[in-house]
Amino acid sequence: MVFRRPGEAMDADCLCLSFKSQRVNIMIWGCFAWNRLGPLIVCESGGIGSEEYIEILSEGLLSFVDDLLGSEEETVVRVRQLSDITFMQDDASCHRNAEMTSFLAEEEIKVMSWPAQSPDLNPIENLWHILKVKFHECFTDIHCSLSKSQSAMEKYGDILREVWGEINRDVVGNLVRSMPGRVQAVIEANGGATCY
Numbered sequence: 128m129v130f131r132r133p134g135e136a137m138d139a140d141c142l143c144l145s146f147k148s149q150r151v152n153i154m155i156w157g158c159f160a161w162n163r164l165g166p167l168i169v170c171e172s173g174g175i176g177s178e179e180y181i182e183i184l185s186e187g188l189l190s191f192v193d194d195l196l197g198s199e200e201e202t203v204v205r206v207r208q209l210s211d212i213t214f215m216q217d218d219a220s221c222h223r224n225a226e227m228t229s230f231l232a233e234e235e236i237k238v239m240s241w242p243a244q245s246p247d248l249n250p251i252e253n254l255w256h257i258l259k260v261k262f263h264e265c266f267t268d269i270h271c272s273l274s275k276s277q278s279a280m281e282k283y284g285d286i287l288r289e290v291w292g293e294i295n296r297d298v299v300g301n302l303v304r305s306m307p308g309r310v311q312a313v314i315e316a317n318g319g320a321t322c323y
Contacts, residue, residue, distance in 0.1 A: 151273055151274070151275055151279075151280075151283070152172075153169060153170075153172075153280065153283055153284065153287065154169075154170040154172075154174075154175065155167055155168065155169050155170065155287060156168045156170065156183045156187055157187070157251070157254070157258075157291060158187060158188055158191055158251070159251065159254065159299045159302075160191070160195055160212075161299070161300060161303050162296040162297065162299050162300035162303075163195070163296065163299065164291065164292070164294060164296075164299060165187060165188070165191035165194075166186070166187045166190065166191060167287060167288050167291040167292075168183050168186060168187045169283075169284035169287060169288065170183070172280065175221060176221055177221050177224055177226045177227055178226075179221075180221045180222065180227060181226070181227065181230050184230070184231075184234075188214065188236070189234060192209065192212060192236070195212070196208070196209065209235050209236075210235075210237070212236065212237065213237045213238070213239050214231070214236050214237065214238045214239065215238075215239045215249055215251075216238065216239075216249075217241075217249060218241060248306070248309045248310065248313065248323070250302035250303060250305060250306065250309075251302075253302055253323075254294070254298075254299070254302060257294060257298065258287065258290060258291060258294070261290040261293070261294070262283075262286060262287055262290050265286050265289070265290055266283075266286065269286075305323070308323075309321070309323045
């Protein structure tokens, strides 16, 4: 906002300059359960609506749930039945419309209920931070310049998937184990800010 007197509209001191951002945005979707990472899906540029989100969940969440239900590995979480799974997601509009609610109900995916205007306790937010830091380290190591070209975006997606796959299972398990502390901190802060 600029404050000016009448007649000063075009004075240099009264103008706010704008510039094109060099920022590159990449939308991703990922999931995890206990100490096991699910797939990381790199979305096409631009926002997503219900149809795209249903495709992402079909490709990512449902395949991950199938893996969890059929897992025989001793070192990873095993789920005996679908009713043992509760899906935790944020309150984005494409996550909570009628089409999405119907899709999740048809697939018998139970969704965790979040109160409106509540603190974001979803531990995947911490995982996103870890992913961003590791991506930046990798990006810096390969000395490439920032670009919004299709080939660059594909390369960034490859790097993100590689970095995602390198995240230690203990990190993921620790995030899940932190949930009781997160909830307790929010209770003690009467719904206010916490260290999480």
